[in-house]
Amino acid sequence: MPEATGTLRLVRDRGVLRVGVNDQLPGFGFIRPDGTFGGFDIDFGHALAAAIFGDATRIEFVAVSTSARFSALSAGEIDVLIRNTTWTLSRDASLNLTFGVPTFYDGQGIMVRAADGIESIEDLDGAVVCALTGTTTQMNQDDRFAGTGVRYQALVFDRNETLQEAFIAERCDAWTSDKSQLAARRAAFPQRVGGPESLVILPETLSKEPLAPVVRDDDPAWADLVNWVILGMIAADELGVTSENLDAMVEAPPSQEVARLLGVPVQGTVFDARTGVSVEHMRDVIRQVGNYGEVYERHVTPLGIPREGTLNALWLDGGLMYAPPFR
Amino acid sequence: MTALAPPDVYEGMVAWQRARHWAHVRLFDSRGNTVLTLVILAILGVLAFTLVRWFVAVADWEVVRANRRLLLVGRFPQGEEWRIWPMVLALPALTALGWGAWGQVGRRSIAAMAIFGVLILPLLTSGTGWWYVIVAAALAFVAYRLARWSWAYPQAHRWVRRCAVGGWFLALPASLILLLIGGGMETTLWGGLYLNVIVSFAAAMGAIPLGILLALGRTSSYRALRLACTMYIELMRGLPLVVILALAWLALRSFLPDLWGLDSVDLVYRVMIAFTMFTGAFVAEALRAGMAAVPAGQREAAAALGLKGRQALIFIVLPITVRNSAPALAGEMIGLFMSSTLVSVVGLTDMLQAARATTEQPDFFGRQTEVLLFVGITFWATAFGLSRLSERVEYALSGTRRNR
Numbered sequence: 001m002p003e004a005t006g007t008l009r010l011v012r013d014r015g016v017l018r019v020g021v022n023d024q025l026p027g028f029g030f031i032r033p034d035g036t037f038g039g040f041d042i043d044f045g046h047a048l049a050a051a052i053f054g055d056a057t058r059i060e061f062v063a064v065s066t067s068a069r070f071s072a073l074s075a076g077e078i079d080v081l082i083r084n085t086t087w088t089l090s091r092d093a094s095l096n097l098t099f100g101v102p103t104f105y106d107g108q109g110i111m112v113r114a115a116d117g118i119e120s121i122e123d124l125d126g127a128v129v130c131a132l133t134g135t136t137t138q139m140n141q142d143d144r145f146a147g148t149g150v151r152y153q154a155l156v157f158d159r160n161e162t163l164q165e166a167f168i169a170e171r172c173d174a175w176t177s178d179k180s181q182l183a184a185r186r187a188a189f190p191q192r193v194g195g196p197e198s199l200v201i202l203p204e205t206l207s208k209e210p211l212a213p214v215v216r217d218d219d220p221a222w223a224d225l226v227n228w229v230i231l232g233m234i235a236a237d238e239l240g241v242t243s244e245n246l247d248a249m250v251e252a253p254p255s256q257e258v259a260r261l262l263g264v265p266v267q268g269t270v271f272d273a274r275t276g277v278s279v280e281h282m283r284d285v286i287r288q289v290g291n292y293g294e295v296y297e298r299h300v301t302p303l304g305i306p307r308e309g310t311l312n313a314l315w316l317d318g319g320l321m322y323a324p325p326f327r
Numbered sequence: 328m329t330a331l332a333p334p335d336v337y338e339g340m341v342a343w344q345r346a347r348h349w350a351h352v353r354l355f356d357s358r359g360n361t362v363l364t365l366v367i368l369a370i371l372g373v374l375a376f377t378l379v380r381w382f383v384a385v386a387d388w389e390v391v392r393a394n395r396r397l398l399l400v401g402r403f404p405q406g407e408e409w410r411i412w413p414m415v416l417a418l419p420a421l422t423a424l425g426w427g428a429w430g431q432v433g434r435r436s437i438a439a440m441a442i443f444g445v446l447i448l449p450l451l452t453s454g455t456g457w458w459y460v461i462v463a464a465a466l467a468f469v470a471y472r473l474a475r476w477s478w479a480y481p482q483a484h485r486w487v488r489r490c491a492v493g494g495w496f497l498a499l500p501a502s503l504i505l506l507l508i509g510g511g512m513e514t515t516l517w518g519g520l521y522l523n524v525i526v527s528f529a530a531a532m533g534a535i536p537l538g539i540l541l542a543l544g545r546t547s548s549y550r551a552l553r554l555a556c557t558m559y560i561e562l563m564r565g566l567p568l569v570v571i572l573a574l575a576w577l578a579l580r581s582f583l584p585d586l587w588g589l590d591s592v593d594l595v596y597r598v599m600i601a602f603t604m605f606t607g608a609f610v611a612e613a614l615r616a617g618m619a620a621v622p623a624g625q626r627e628a629a630a631a632l633g634l635k636g637r638q639a640l641i642f643i644v645l646p647i648t649v650r651n652s653a654p655a656l657a658g659e660m661i662g663l664f665m666s667s668t669l670v671s672v673v674g675l676t677d678m679l680q681a682a683r684a685t686t687e688q689p690d691f692f693g694r695q696t697e698v699l700l701f702v703g704i705t706f707w708a709t710a711f712g713l714s715r716l717s718e719r720v721e722y723a724l725s726g727t728r729r730n731r
Contacts, residue, residue, distance in 0.1 A: 020674075023676065023680070023684045023687075024683060024684050024687040025687065026687055026688070026689045026692075027689070030684065030687050030688055031397060031402065031676070031681070031684040031685075031688075032397075032688070033393045033394045033397055033685075033688070034396060034397070034405065035396060035397050035400070035401060035402035035403060035404070035516075035518070036402070037402075060513065060515050062515065062674045063674050063676060063680070063684075064674050065671075065672065065674075068573070068576075068577070068672070068673075068674070071577045072576075072577060072674065074577075075577040075578075077576070077577065077674075159683075160687070161686050161687075161692075161693070161695040162695075164692065164693055165693070168693075184689060185692065187689070188689045188690075188692040188693075189692075190692070190693055302689075303689070
């Protein structure tokens with residue numbers, strides 16, 4: 001193992017990576033009945049542990065609330081925050097924290113009952129819109145709402161569960177949240193009250209929600225490592241390296257870029273970017289966790305959000321997932 | 328002249344005749360009352376029907392069954408259950424020993440426990456779990472019989488009481504040792520109901536001695552000591568528990584120097600200390616009230632007997648204080664157990680937090696009523712058991728003979 005400093009050294013000495021996560025976000029961070037964490041965000045934590053220790057299980061998840069997440073990171077209770085956190089200017093600038101590469105591009109959407117015949121935001125005039133605490137301000141500031149002159153009445157809840165009850169009881173005409181969450185709720189909407197087909201998610205996206213990992217901004221080397229593990233997973237997706245074909249790729253890399261990504265010697269020399277971890281770290285990441293596409297398929301596709309045509313597709317397919325070159 | 332007993336209206340009646348008479352006199356004695364009775368019966372009937380229908384037809388308890396492990400022990404790793412089972416077996420036995428040593432369990436309590444067991448256990452247990460339940464019940468029964476038997480032999484009875492008290496004092500260190508020996512458990516993996524129990528247990532063990540010291544300090548004749556204790560108590564009582572927990576979690580390390588490596592103390596221990604400090608202040612006030620209620624004559628009598636200040640305190644004042652404060656202290660302890668659900672604000676997965684997490688599993692969306700109800704029932708049952716136990720101890724301490 002190469003010498004390490006700062007956060008990386010702290011993590012190595014401790015022997016376990018501490019990641020702040022959500023424990024109540026379907027598909028992204030939740031606790032399974034057996035007590036283990038699962039989800040899209042969780043897998044990026046595992047990937048980081050695999051890169052650092054060669055073992056994705058040397059990780060401790062700390063369930064942090066929306067309000068405590070940044071303080072927990074600043075205080076050093078966690079090494080990295082991967083908890084559906086939107087990258088915004090004010091957070092980045094004022095908190096002594098730094099945001100990494102977005103792992104997921106989300107956006108606020110609106111879900112309505114199919115029977116109501118609402119097709120776009122313009123039809124929502126006079127409607128009761130239910131939202132979780134903290135998301136309405138975004139709605140108020142949103143140009144789309146202000147510009148159309150649509151008046152609505154907001155009804156605010158602190159938990160999705162209670163919001164869903166209110167929606168079923170028809171106390172709300174529309175339900176607003178991040179689109180990924182609306183899709184998850186829709187896919188699991190109880191059959192006794194109509195099932196998924198009774199709901200429609202409007203095509204409009206009200207806000208940009210790039211969800212990114214967060215680290216303290218006093219350790220750029222650590223931020224680089226976090227970023228390049230994620231970028232490595234995106235690059236592996238682009239280059240077609242999966243957990244299935246990894247051994248074959250290591251045996252005979254189809255291109256120099258694949259060889260550099262996986263730490264396979266090219267003409268006798270191994271590419272070493274000196275990120276502080278083993279040159280073969282991406283092999284552990286891909287073997288134990290998978291590439292970006294595999295993680296997406298595992299957690300987000302089952303929520304009912306196909307990847308094609310969204311911002312989360314590879315740049316080659318018209319999305320925003322793009323890794324700078326590995327050289 | 329002797330007072331005459333009121334005539335027994337039920338004399339010579341069999342049970343159903345008594346019931347009919349009672350109903351006639353109490354419920355149907357006039358036309359107005361008959362209407363009132365029928366209306367109330369109808370309302371109660373509809374309520375009962377709705378409730379039963381919800382329980383039987385609407386509620387889907389699978390969310391509790393599937394997540395029982397998460398609710399009880401949180402994220403405790405598979406294969407490490409042996410660290411918990413001894414306590415699961417020991418605590419009911421200790422409770423039963425205490426019940427038997429200080430009183431008697433009435434038929435109604437037994438019936439309530441049986442109904443509760445029949446309703447709850449099938450949700451929580453399967454396979455080998457049933458054996459543990461059977462062994463735990465058998466141990467509790469043996470402990471109870473032993474304690475009851477000992478009433479006939481004063482020497483043995485004293486020993487049984489000592490064992491019951493000592494057992495509770497040993498239970499906490501024993502459970503902590505079990506969690507930590509042999510490679511140990513990461514404290515971040517402690518969770519579920521077990522976390523609530525162990526945090527409140529530890530805080531109770533710490534808060535009572537702390538409270539005694541604070542109460543003595545606040546009533547002391549040394550002005551500086553009195554002032555310091557008063558300030559501490561008022562500070563702790565004035566801060567919301569959530570704030571104290573948040574301070575213990577994140578803030579202390581940012582403005583306190585890292586003395587003796589305190590910053591790297593595991594979060595669970597910091598939380599236990601926070602609960603101890605908070606509850607200690609309330610315990611101190613409960614004790615101070617009890618101390619104020621000690622009749623002056625008791626101190627004077629102690630002095631007249633030649634007891635020195637400290638002796639009078641230990642042998643006369645403190646016992647009466649504890650007796651006076653016992654109901655308030657029991658209330659504090661039950662409150663402490665309820666407040667232990669606040670540990671979720673510092674990122675620990677206690678039973679309530681686990682319950683909230685389960686309703687965000689896609690399989691169980693919309694099942695929060697069932698799981699919250701389950702958590703509520705569990706907490707209620709635990710608190711009820713505690714309050715019954717403390718009632719026994721109160722009677723025993725109060726010196727009145729009441730053996731029920």
